[in-house]
Amino acid sequence: MKIRKLLIAGITLLLIAQGMQGQVLISLLFGDKLNSPTLKFGLDGGANFTNISNISGSKYHAGFNLGFYFDFLLKKDKPWYIHTGVLVKSPMGADEISPYHLSNPDSAYLDTLFANGSVDRQLRYFNVPILVRYKFRNNLFIEIGPMLGLLYKANDEFSTKIENEKDLTFENKVVDLYKRIDVGGMAGIGYAISAMNGMNFGLRYYYGFMDIVKNNSGDPQRNSSFYLFASLPIGAGEKAKAKNAAKAQEKKMKKEQKMKEQQPEKEKK
Numbered sequence: 115m116k117i118r119k120l121l122i123a124g125i126t127l128l129l130i131a132q133g134m135q136g137q138v139l140i141s142l143l144f145g146d147k148l149n150s151p152t153l154k155f156g157l158d159g160g161a162n163f164t165n166i167s168n169i170s171g172s173k174y175h176a177g178f179n180l181g182f183y184f185d186f187l188l189k190k191d192k193p194w195y196i197h198t199g200v201l202v203k204s205p206m207g208a209d210e211i212s213p214y215h216l217s218n219p220d221s222a223y224l225d226t227l228f229a230n231g232s233v234d235r236q237l238r239y240f241n242v243p244i245l246v247r248y249k250f251r252n253n254l255f256i257e258i259g260p261m262l263g264l265l266y267k268a269n270d271e272f273s274t275k276i277e278n279e280k281d282l283t284f285e286n287k288v289v290d291l292y293k294r295i296d297v298g299g300m301a302g303i304g305y306a307i308s309a310m311n312g313m314n315f316g317l318r319y320y321y322g323f324m325d326i327v328k329n330n331s332g333d334p335q336r337n338s339s340f341y342l343f344a345s346l347p348i349g350a351g352e353k354a355k356a357k358n359a360a361k362a363q364e365k366k367m368k369k370e371q372k373m374k375e376q377q378p379e380k381e382k383k
Contacts, residue, residue, distance in 0.1 A: 154185040154312060156347040158199060163340045166208040166235065166326070168333035175234065177205035183345055185247070193249040197257055198242065204263070206237040206296075206337045213272060216286060224272070224284060231274025231282075237292065237326075237337070238267035243300055243318075253306045261320055263296035263337070265289065291328055296337055298322035304343070314345040 159180035165172060183199030211233040216224045245259035268289040274282050304316020318341040325334035 152187040152190070154347050156183060156345055157181070158183040158201065158343060158345045159203075160315075160341060160343040162205065162342070164206045164208065165338050166206075167336045167338065169208055169211055169235075169335065171210065171212060172208035172235075173210045175205065175207040175209045175236070177207075179204045179241075179341065179343075181241075193251075193255075195247040195249065195255075197245040197247050201239075201241040201243070204239050204241040206239055206263075206339060207235040209234045211235055211270075216272075227282070228272045228274050228284065231272055234271045234273065235288075236267075236269045236271060237265060239263040239265050239296065245300060245302070249306065253308060254303070255306060255314075255316075256301075256303050257318075258299070258301045261298055261300045263298075263322075265292055265294050265296065265326075268292050292326050293324065293328055295324075296322050296326055297324055298337065302341070302343075312347050315343065317342060 157180070159178070161176065162179050163174045163176050165174050179201050180203045181199055181201035183197060186196040186198075188194040188196060209232070213225075213228045213231055213233055215221065218224070241261055241263045243259065243261040245257040247255050247257040249255040266289075268287070268291070270286040270288050272284040272286065276282050298321050300318055300320045302316055302318030304314050307313045307315075320337070320339045320341065322337040324336065326337060327335050
């Protein structure tokens with residue numbers, strides 16, 4: 115039942131993701147209000163290296179991703195968490211694909227011009243991971259679960275070199291050729307740095323379960339990506355300081371109360 119609710123929550127996040135860019139700034143301003151002993155909130159980002167299956171000769175496309183995350187502690191004193199959130203900037207795609215025929219008024223000219231060039235396929239998604247995480251005593255953790263993607267932009271960038279070696283490029287918008295939703299599995303390993311208020315870093319791998327191309331009559335094309343990530347809690351440091359200060363104040367009050375209770379006994383003696 116919990117998994118079903120999490121999947122519904124993930125789909126909901128995808129549907130509202132197009133208005134989420136501003137949330138990254140809001141996260142920086144109000145992150146300290148969202149952190150608690152059972153909930154950690156912050157920014158998640160890093161580098162990723164993506165490819166698309168069954169495209170002959172394609173190479174990995176390098177990019178950067180950025181978003182915000184929530185870590186939910188499932189049960190007190192147990193090291194099980196749910197890691198979720200939205201990667202607002204999350205590129206997918208592949209580089210150095212062989213050029214194909216362009217269907218537009220200048221296709222004959224463009225086909226000739228880019229015949230010896232290459233194509234970089236740039237797919238842009240809002241991604242929502244929903245990962246179950248287990249944290250070991252040595253601060254290492256492993257995680258696994260689904261990731262949902264919402265495609266909002268897709269371009270093929272043709273490039274070649276002319277005689278003076280200047281790059282010549284042409285951008286072909288192909289978003290209508292691809293399915294808007296992508297679903298796949300993600301697994302990762304990481305380490306939590308306790309000395310830095312719970313900052314995490316690690317490696318994740320994603321592989322899509324769906325053929326991303328509409329009406330594809332050939333071999334299925336699926337997204338895959340390696341993520342080098344770092345997660346930075348927002349406001350966790352202030353929360354920890356406040357909590358420690360409250361504990362120190364409580365300890366001081368108890369000590370003073372104990373001294374007051376002992377004072378009459380000393381006077382009697």
